[in-house]
Amino acid sequence: MKKILLLLGMLFCFVLYGSAQNMNVNGIVKDQDNKPLQGVTIALKSSGVAVKTDASGAFILTVPSGGTLVISHVGFETKEVIAASGTMDIQLKNHYEKLDDIVVIGYGSQRKKDLTGSVTSISTKDFKDQPVTSVSQVLQGRSAGVQVISNAGSPGGDVSIRIRGNNSIMGNNNPLYIIDGFVGADYSAINPSDIASIEVLKDASATAIYGSRGANGVVLISTKKGRSGAVQVEFSTRFTTAKVIKKMDLLNAADFARTVNDRSIATGIAPTFTQSQIDSFAKYGGTDWQNEVFRTAPGQEYLLGISGGGDKTTFYVGGNYLDQKGVLLNSYYKRFSLRTNLNSQLSNKLSLYINSFVTRQEKNNVNGDGGRWSPVTQALAWSPTVPVRDASGNFTVNDPVSSITYNPVAILLDQNKTEQNTSANILLGMKYQFAPGLTLDISGGTNYINLQGLNYSGPAVSNNLPGASRSSAESISLQSTNNLTYTHLFNNVHRLTATAVFEVQTYKNNGFSAAGNNLTFPELGYYNLSQASSYGVNTAYSNYGLISYLGRVNYSFKDKYLVTGSVRRDGSSKFQKGNQYSTFPSVGLGWKLSEEDFIKRMNIFSSLKLRAGYGITGSQAINPYQTMTGYSNVTTSFTSGTLTSGVVLGNPGNENLKWESTQQLDFGIDAEVFNGRLSFAADYYMKHTKDLLLAVPVPSYAGGGSMLSNVGAMDNSGYEFTVTGVPVATKINWTTSFNLSILHNKVVSLNAGQNKLFAGSSVGAGLSAQPEFVLIPGMPLGSYWGLTYLGTWKAADKDAALYGNVAGDSKYLDLNGDHKIDGNDYHVIGHGLPKYTWGWNNTATYKHFTLNIFVQAVGGYDKLDYLYAAAISANADIRQATIADIKNRYIPGVNETSDIPAFTTTGKNYTQSTRFLEDGSFIRLKNISLGYDLPQSLLKKVNIKLFVSGANLLTITKYKGFDPETTSLTSGAGADVSQSIDYGSYPNAKSITAGVTVRF
Amino acid sequence: MKKLLYTIGALSILTISGCSKVLQENPNGQLIGENAITTVSGLQSALLGAYQPLKNGYTSGFASSAVVAVVMGADDLTTHPASNKQEFREMDQFSVTSTNTRISTIWLGCYKTIQNVNNILDVYKKINGDTSKINQIVGEAYFLRAFSYFWLVRLWGNVPLITTADYNTELLSVNKSTPADIYKLIESDLQQAERLMPNAKAAPGRANAGSAKALLAEVYLTEGGYPVKDASKYALAAAKAKEVIDNKSKYNFDLNPDLADLWSGIPKPNGTVEDVFTLQFSATGNANSIYGKSCMPGDDAGWDDYFAEITFFNNFPAGKRKDITFYTKFKNGTLDWTNSATKHPYFSKFRVNTPTPGYLTSATSMSMPLIRYANVLLTYAEAQARANTSAGSDAYAAVNEVRRRAGLPDMTISLSANVFADSVVQERAWEFAGEYTRWFDLVRLEKVEEANSHKDVNDLKPLGTITKANYWLPIPYMETQLNPNLK
Helix, strand or coil: CCHHHHHHHHHHCCCCCCCCCEEEEEEEEEECCCCCCCCCCCCCCCCCEEEEEECCCCEEEECCCCCCCEECCCEEEEEECCCCCCCEEECEEEECCCCCCCEEECCEEEEHCCCCEEEEEEHHHHCCCCCCCHHHHCCCCCCEEHHHHHHHCCCCCCCEEEHHHHHCCCCCCEEEEEEEEEECCCCCCCCCHEEEEEEEECHHHHHHHHHHCCCCCEEEECCCCCCEEEEEEEEEEEEEEEEEEECECCCCCHHHHHHHHHHHHHHHCCCCCCCCHHHHHHHHCCCCCCHHECCEEEEEEEEEEEEEEECCCEEEEEEEEEECCECCCCEEEEEEEEEEEEEECCCCEEEEEEEEEEEEEECCCCCCCCCCCCCCHEHHHHHHHEEEEEEEECCCCCCCCCCCCCCCHHHHHHHEEEEEEEEEEEEEEEEEEEEEEEEEEEEEEEEEEEEEEEEEECCHHHHCHHHEEEEEEEEEEEEEEEEEEEEECCCCCEEEEEEEEEEEEEEEEEEEEEEEEECCEEEEEEECCEEEEEEEEEEEEEEEEEEEEEEEEEEEEEECEEEEEEEEEEECCCCCCCCCCEEEEEEEEEEHHCHHHHHHHHCCCEEEEEEEEEEEEEEECCCCCCCCCCEEEEEECCCCCEEEEEECCCCCCCCCCCCCEEEEEEEEEEEEHHCCCEEEEEEEEEEECCCCEEEECCCHHHHHEEEEEEEEEEEEEEEEEEEEEEECCCCEEEEEEEEEEEEEEEEEEEECCCCEEECCCCCCCCCCCCCCCCECCCCCCEEEEEEEEECCCHHHCHHHHHCCCCCCEECCCCCCCCCCCCCCCEEEEEECCCCEEEECCCCCECCEEEEEEEEEEEECEEEEEEEHHHHHCCCCEEECEEEEHHHHHCCCCEEEECCCCCCCCCCCCCCCCCHHEEEEEEEEEEEEEEEEEEHHHHHHCCCCEEEEEEEEEEEEEEECCCCCCCCCCCCCCCHHCCCCCCCCCCCCCEEEEEEEECCC | CCHHHHHHHHHHHHHHHHHHCCCCCCCCCECCCCCCCCCCCHHHHHHHHHHHHEEECCCCCCCCHHHHCCCCCCEECCCCCCCHHHHHHHHHHHCCCCCCCCHHHHHHHHHHHHHHHHHHHHHHHCCCHHHHHHHHHHHHHHHHHHHHHHHHHHCCCCECCCCCCCHHHHHHHHHHEEEEHHHHHHHHHHHHHHCCCCCCCCCCCCCCHHHHHHHHHHHHHHCCCCCCCCCCCCHHHHHHHHHHHHHHHHHCCCCCHHHHHHHHCCCCCCCCCCEEEEEEECCCCCCCCCCHHHCCHHHHCCCCEEEEEHHHHHHCCHHHHHHHEECEEECCEEEEHHHCCCCEECCCCCCCCCCCCCCCCEEEECCCEEHHHHHHHHHHCCCCHCCCCEECCHHHHHHHHHHHHHCCCCCCCCCCCHHHHHHHHHHHHHCCCCCCCCCHHHCCCCHHHHHCCCCCCCCHHHCCCCCCCHHCCCCCHHHHHCCHHCC
């Protein structure tokens, strides 16, 4: 790397000397977006002769032939070129170190160079040429310490985003999202084109300002604002075609029939298929269920951004329409959104701003978490010997051989699960400047969400008892923030910013639902529920509130020594009196070594900074009312065919619940060399979370369920590295950025008297016998609990009989040596929490071409592959193996080395074992795109860019399932305890996108 | 400009003054806390809810084939040797593991109902209202608790005896109680239940005083055998069963004269007179999954969960009852069971006649009788004989009532008490084939080993030697992890 840089540096500095005749030079200077630059200084090197460019970027200068021109402009890299005849086309690059970059830090902003916390900034240019449709895609792989996993590959599917690991077992580990100051906003609907910048606050000295909600890190999203001047319009359109990332290798119909017969014969029952049936399958084939449920899915997106304004008022308007079909039949995600940001300077002291964002999202059949009813699971469960439809065109409703549940095509086509989410996020604020440096910012915001559910299950997926339901819920969140900030530079050396905030937030949710069972007129679906044989209705309500007081001081001395201190006090309604309030302090220190003379003399670093921070943050992301025991509604029958409602006791409440809190210590270094061409950042952090909230299982004999409790402590520690450089800066400009995060997680202690606690996923209902996960002090979160698989019993093993087994049966580690394989032989068999993630983003430009290559990797963890387990071991809802690997099983006398168990009546297969635990590590080519800017000469005043890109085109992994990235879990509260289980989750798609962007 | 400033000021004062309420939880719509239930109708709602864990789908209780799995060690039931039936095979082959999910399904169903009953027995004392209504609710609650413990004690032997609904950490270290202690509670609960409940059922799926008496008779009968072995209970069993028989019209109990109607495969919203205690189901919302696909052969797109052992079928006396009990011709009558995939006869009793052919349902509205009037008759006959030196004429009459309906001749007269009692036990095996009765009879009479020694060549065999340890199910694994005292 270094050599290349040196070599390139030499090339870059190579200067030609020519004869000294005078010549007239003219040219145009443009920025990276090919916009003309006004006021650029064009100087003849070592002469003092200089001119400036006009509004069209043009200049004329008389210089000696072969003379060197020095082109410089504020905010741009200075460039030297040899004077040439003809019109010179000169492009200036943005300066790598923008000295006065301002970053948003929560309740204020700060000069980037004054930051003491660990903050990652992502700007539009990092993703603008990639077909990203959500914030999660923007965050993925672009920031050290931020792990983004698509739990479901469906369009608009669930994503889990984790900043510096998982602090909480029970609580929600999602970061806190702030959009233009609105705390706890919904990020999923945001149109990435509206984003001006994203700041990820990672360490406690940065996040403690968000107190009880800051423990999981904070993502600050700032949307675009208008600029005074001519109206600018940008319009983009993109077309996508997507396919499932992989298909599994399954038995064809003839092989399946032969295998089923082999099993029948081996277990002493009559063969299921006749030879003539098998011959017929061999000749005519059967059903390829994967081909039946997956499709090539089109997508389209239109984006429009208009900005501009006069002297006092500026505006930005962004519109978006996205329609992405899923790779599973009848699944889609649609989004309409409109953002309007207005800023108005009402007087020289008072300004007003309104940010409004209105969006509607519609999803159908995108529920990605899988399980036994998932179409993906059923595509592997159904016999290839069964047709999709019967002779009269109706769905086949029974698979007589393998699956015991619904036809996967019917699951997709005879069923609709539609969710319509309409939301409005409006923020109104006023800033008043009492005196220079003293500002009061008062804002009020509301986030309104209206959620409509429309569900229908047709005859083929309801045992001919078609049903439908409607649900409606609205939630309103209100926020009032009062922020007083004072900033001043004393004596030119003491820079001080002090902030005091009072904030109140309330949340209320109100909903109802109605269901009709056994519809008389199924074709009317959810539009007419009145004609049904029975009904269910329900209503729900919840509320909570939060009151906060906070203060912060940022101080720097001579721009060398930096100190940040903050404190926040939060009160939450989710806890009982006495436990409601908690205080969250933090301190951050920075030392800008590059401002010290001894570093300056070294002449290596253009910037060098050491950082240290400490703070306490909290998590209260639990549902309201958990401190009280309540009843839940049930319906049951007392007269055949009818339902009566009653109540049963719910989970026991815990009135002693208190805040879960996280202490975090962070050390960081930021360095830049070669004038900013190479920059480096590294962080080490230690997080200690105490009073961990966990839903502790209650024994069934005491009513079962779980009780939310504060159970112990957990540590997360990790390293983060980011290297950004410009290895090539000639006609070809190559910018590369690599980030790496390494995470260690460990449960430190549990309450006295407890040496382990269990947590189940409920994903493997009917498949897993026991909770899959265990918390043991010293072990990481997401430790799998199960049996060690030792392969098959071989003919020479005399001990098989002690277990009632024969050669070819599964052999498990008998931990206690009692010749019985049961719960007493369970132990920790693996870990589901990824240990490292890295991302590598490259952008290369050459003339009018831009190439982007983005690679992401997640590694060091095990996945429990339930789908593979179910489809090869004939368990739960799948009665026969469908995976092609079954052909390599142990067959007495034929293949006695295989570790895939034989067909016997004595063998037992447990899915919760190392046999189905696989390395989930993967490296994925997330994006590769090529853009082309149409030459300006072809079009006047209009800038057109064409691009084509591919997403997820290549994945390197050992994982046997569809997609190592997706899991059957959601990002919600409590999900992180059960990591990385995959049972028919909605796989990611690989896609090709082509698009055009027009700017004028 | 000033207007704006005033507006801002006013708004901020408003937000601050509204703050006192922000930290108050407003549990609208939530039934929460000790005082959630204060009325008779609220108590009624808690009672109806207490039935639900006994039939909560595949999650808990008796709504799924878990109930068949736990009694599969008997000689009337077996399962598919391969397919996805590992957990059933464990039961049939006497190698049950503590991680088997079928055992935890039954365990949870019983204990969740017990918890809710314990709550009702606690809460009702604070409620003022119509005494007769409160008595009915409390009586039914006692019945449900006894019913649940009766299943637990028969399947597991020693189990925790929990009589409180309040969760506290002390519950994490309770020890198992002996069957004698469990039966003591069952008896006293049923004595309360028969005293408090009315003679008429409030709905076909609920219990009345007669149900409590019938259950108590069976409890006494069971206590007469292993492991309690208190022979004095036989007389109590006979007396209690006789009470029901003598008052059958009062409780609206009787034999359904038509066996074919009893097992018609069509839901009967009003039940039949034979229902002494029957769980009711609704295909939508609260389905019975034991009937339908679960009991049907793969040849007819069924699941092969359970079917009859061949020796049992071969010994079954021919006649009307055998024809109604079993289903032996598959694929529209073209395939005899001897040539079918599993080469076993299946049960006809639990099949469903669906209105729409092609949808062979696994979620049914079929009701599931757990105590039939026939049970009361046969309990009486056996107990009467075991309590005396010879069987009385009433005992003969009771057993003959069942035999006549089955199309069989009357029992040979003048049998010794023991021979008579054993004949009644055999009669129970035929009459209640597949109905979760045979296993308990074999256990109390210590005949599990003997009954499993006549396997047909095509039946699954026990994987080891059957001992008394195999009479009991292991405590579900997770329970022993949460409370090591239960190991």
